[in-house]
Structures are given as structure tokens and as C-alpha cells.
Amino acid sequence: MSSFVWHPYTQMKDWPKFDVISKGKGMWLYDSHGNALMDGVASMWCNVWGHSNKELTDSMIKQTRKLQHSSLFNLTNDKAEELAEKLIKLAPEMYRVFYSDDGSTAMEISAKMALQYWHNIGERKKTKFVSLENGYHGDTTGTMSLGYVPSFFSKFKPMLFPVLRTPSPNRYRIPKGYSFDDYQEFCLEKIEQTFSKNNNIAAFVMESGAQIAGGVVVYPEGFQKKISKMCKKHNILFILDEIATGFGRLGSMIEYQNQESIPDIVSFGKMLSGGYLSLAATLASKKIYDSFLGEYKDMKHFFHGHTFTGNPLACATALTNLSLYKKYNLISKIKKRAIQIQSRIEEISNLDLVGDVRHKGMLMGIELVSNKKTKTQVSPQKRLPQKIFTEAKKHGIYQRTLGNIVMVIPPLAISERELDFLLDGTIKTIKNIAFHV
Ligand SMILES: Cc1ncc(COP(=O)(O)O)c(C=O)c1O
Numbered sequence: 001m002s003s004f005v006w007h008p009y010t011q012m013k014d015w016p017k018f019d020v021i022s023k024g025k026g027m028w029l030y031d032s033h034g035n036a037l038m039d040g041v042a043s044m045w046c047n048v049w050g051h052s053n054k055e056l057t058d059s060m061i062k063q064t065r066k067l068q069h070s071s072l073f074n075l076t077n078d079k080a081e082e083l084a085e086k087l088i089k090l091a092p093e094m095y096r097v098f099y100s101d102d103g104s105t106a107m108e109i110s111a112k113m114a115l116q117y118w119h120n121i122g123e124r125k126k127t128k129f130v131s132l133e134n135g136y137h138g139d140t141t142g143t144m145s146l147g148y149v150p151s152f153f154s155k156f157k158p159m160l161f162p163v164l165r166t167p168s169p170n171r172y173r174i175p176k177g178y179s180f181d182d183y184q185e186f187c188l189e190k191i192e193q194t195f196s197k198n199n200n201i202a203a204f205v206m207e208s209g210a211q212i213a214g215g216v217v218v219y220p221e222g223f224q225k226k227i228s229k230m231c232k233k234h235n236i237l238f239i240l241d242e243i244a245t246g247f248g249r250l251g252s253m254i255e256y257q258n259q260e261s262i263p264d265i266v267s268f269g270k271m272l273s274g275g276y277l278s279l280a281a282t283l284a285s286k287k288i289y290d291s292f293l294g295e296y297k298d299m300k301h302f303f304h305g306h307t308f309t310g311n312p313l314a315c316a317t318a319l320t321n322l323s324l325y326k327k328y329n330l331i332s333k334i335k336k337r338a339i340q341i342q343s344r345i346e347e348i349s350n351l352d353l354v355g356d357v358r359h360k361g362m363l364m365g366i367e368l369v370s371n372k373k374t375k376t377q378v379s380p381q382k383r384l385p386q387k388i389f390t391e392a393k394k395h396g397i398y399q400r401t402l403g404n405i406v407m408v409i410p411p412l413a414i415s416e417r418e419l420d421f422l423l424d425g426t427i428k429t430i431k432n433i434a435f436h437v
Pocket residue numbers: 102103104105107136137138139207212213241242243244245269270
């Protein structure tokens with residue numbers, strides 16, 4: 001069968017054909033031949049309950065019969081209202097919810113909100129953004145500018161706006177002569193210096209708790225809290241991206257609460273709808289929201305909106321998803337699964353090729369290197385991502401690497417036995433690959 005689909009982040013020359021997934025049940029994806037694959041990456045880090053969860057699909061069917069879409073321009077809908085109220089109750093110090101379709105647009109919105117905030121209060125010089133090196137906030141122009149992963153985005157530089165960047169505390173690749181503690185301090189000092197030297201900064205933007213796409217960097221304790229304090233001290237807005245790390249991925253419902261770092265603006269996506277429909281939300285504090293109020297002629301209102309902003313079907317699904325977190329006590333289950341992952345780290349670290357294992361909650365990144373001592377990266381000529389994908393399939397797993405980092409990022413409700421299957425298969429995959437690298 002020929003295909004007319006152009007796949008994301010994919011060298012199409014290597015992939016004339018992909019397996020066609022036609023069914024999902026629980027942690028498993030089934031291809032058109034009936035072969036089962038465990039969803040080891042939660043269908044791009046968003047699936048919470050596994051596939052075809054009856055409570056979620058029932059609520060989707062119910063809502064589909066009632067109202068599929070109605071716009072938030074001059075109207076509202078019951079599900080968007082209910083969900084916004086729930087999110088505001090959940091997210092400390094947040095005041096209003098702005099809906100969008102995906103993580104990239106949610107982060108694009110957070111940047112626009114920050115800029116317009118300063119504009120609205122008359123501080124027109126505050127227009128620059130600062131972010132961490134190797135942050136990732138999406139693939140649209142604004143978000144590629146904010147979160148710049150050089151290997152992804154260098155080609156697009158001509159269309160990006162300049163952003164000031166400070167180093168990220170990657171404990172595996174710290175410059176020579178530093179201890180990790182010293183390096184963390186160095187990273188924080190760089191932020192302090194950047195804030196002190198520039199009086200035109202609108203906002204500091206970072207992923208909450210950990211960077212994922214830029215290399216799986218779990219922040220050391222206190223790092224994010226210190227940045228939030230610096231932002232307050234220098235009158236700079238603090239924008240957090242919880243699209244991939246909130247809603248339990250790192251073990252907390254709201255990661256910024258765990259990090260004791262209250263943002264001015266924060267975005268959620270991916271797991272918000274249980275991973276079933278495209279939905280994201282940008283939440284703002286009262287200070288931000290109030291600056292958008294005024295006379296119509298002042299044009300202070302927020303100039304942003306999408307066709308599907310606040311789609312009732314997506315919001316209804318998110319509401320059911322949130323109720324299931326409570327009903328099944330998901331966060332405490334995640335904590336148990338996180339301990340299970342932790343208990344296998346030594347075994348994984350000892351494998352050939354494994355340079356470093358970075359883990360928090362239901363996120364694990366296993367960085368493969370060609371030389372453990374020198375930490376030499378595996379050359380792209382070895383086509384490691386393709387080899388890992390093909391080998392993992394032999395062990396019944398759908399695995400997608402991030403370059404040379406093997407990602408274990410399962411649906412959050414995975415059972416103990418299923419997680420063992422995933423970890424065993426990952427270990428076998430890495431062992432077998434070692435012969436070919
Ligand atoms: C931290 C973070 N922000 C934003 C995004 C973009 O989300 P989306 O792919 O839904 O546009 C992602 C996607 O992986 C992400 O990991």
C-alpha cells in the first residue's frame with residue numbers, strides 16, 4: 001500500500017512504509033495485521049489511561065451527541081466553563097484560563113500574553129525573552145525562538161526572533177573543572193547577571209521540573225524556585241511550560257507546586273485530555289488578567305483566538321479525565337510506579353552503551369554513548385534511532401528515541417506488570433543493539 005502521509009521529524013527515505021495502527025486497547029496498539037505493540041511513549045507523551053478507556057470514550061460519545069463545537073467568540077459553552085473552573089481550583093494562584101489546540105499554541109499564547117501585559121501597563125520597552133539552553137516549547141515560530149534546540153531548529157534561524165539564553169544544569173555534560181553543585185550555581189549566576197544587565201526583559205520561560213525534548217534534564221532541587229525568586233526581584237514575568245511535565249508525568253499534578261515556584265503564566269496540554277483529543281490551556285494570574293481590562297477603545301483586550309478555542313468535546317473529555325485522576329487516585333499510583341522505575345536504574349546504567357540514566361516520576365531518559373568514559377556521542381551514521389525502534393518492536397514495544405536518548409515515558413496508569421514488560425523489553429533492546437553500534 002502506498003502512503004501519501006509525510007511524517008513528523010522523519011527521514012522519509014528511510015521509511016517507505018510504517019506499521020498502520022488501527023486499534024488501541026489499554027497499553028497496547030494493534031496494527032492492521034493484528035500485531036500488538038506496547039505504547040512505550042504514551043503516544044508522544046500524552047496518554048494517561050491507555051487506549052479506548054471506556055469512561056473516557058463514553059463521555060466523548062455523550063458529548064458528541066450534544067454539542068461538537070461552538071466557538072468562544074461572543075459565546076461560551078458549558079464544558080469550557082466547567083473545565084476552566086476546575087483548572088483554576090487545581091493550579092495555585094492562577095485566575096483565568098485561555099484555551100488553545102496544542103502545546104505549541106499554548107506557549108505561543110503565553111509569550112503574546114506576556115508582551116501584551118507590559119504593553120497594557122505602559123512598559124513598552126520590556127520586550128525581550130530569556131530562556132534556558134536546550135529548552136523546548138513547540139514547533140511554531142514563536143516557540144522555536146523561545147525553546148531553541150539547535151539540532152532541530154538551526155535551519156529556521158532566519159525566521160526566529162532573538163532570545164537571551166542561559167545554560168541548563170545537565171549533570172551529565174558539565175564543563176570541565178566544575179562539580180555539579182558549582183555548575184548549578186554557575187547557571188543561576190548567569191540568569192542573575194542577564195537579569196541585572198538588561199532592563200528590557202519581558203519574561204523568563206522554562207519547562208517546569210525538567211526539560212524533555214532538549215535532552216531530558218531533570219532540574220536539581222531548588223533550581224526552579226530560585227529562578228522564580230529572581231524573576232520577582234527583577235520584575236520579570238515567570239512563564240512555565242507544564243505541557244509535558246504537569247498532570248502527573250513527574251509525579252505531581254501541578255509540578256510548579258512541587259517546585260515551590262509560582263508562575264505568572266503557565267501552560268498545560270498533552271495529558272489534559274487524557275491524550276485523546278488536542279487541547280491545551282494557558283493559565284494566567286490575576287495581575288496578568290487585570291491588565292487586559294479597560295475601555296474597548298484602549299484596545300487592551302487579548303488579540304488571540306483559534307477556531308477550536310475551548311472546543312466542548314475536548315473540554316468534556318478533559319473533565320472526565322480529571323475526575324478519573326481523583327477516582328483512581330492516580331498520583332499515588334504514579335509514585336509507586338516511579339519507585340519501580342528507580343529500582344531498575346542501576347541495572348540499566350550498567351549496560352554497555354548506557355552513559356547516563358535520568359529519571360523523575362514517569363519519565364526516564366537513557367542516554368546512549370559510544371564510549372562511556374569519554375561520553376562520546378554515537379554518530380548519526382549509526383542510525384541509532386532507527387535501530388532502537390526496529391529492535392524494540394521485536395520485544396513488543398513501540399519506542400521512539402530522542403536522538404540517542406531512549407525514552408521510557410509510558411501511559412501514566414500503566415500497571416506494575418506492564419511496566420516490568422516495558423522495562424525488560426527496553427533492557428533487551430539496548431543489550432541487542434550494543435552488538436550493532
Ligand atoms: C515542554 C513542551 N512544550 C510544548 C510542546 C509542544 O506541544 P505540541 O506538540 O502539542 O504542540 C511540547 C511537545 O512535546 C513539549 O514537550
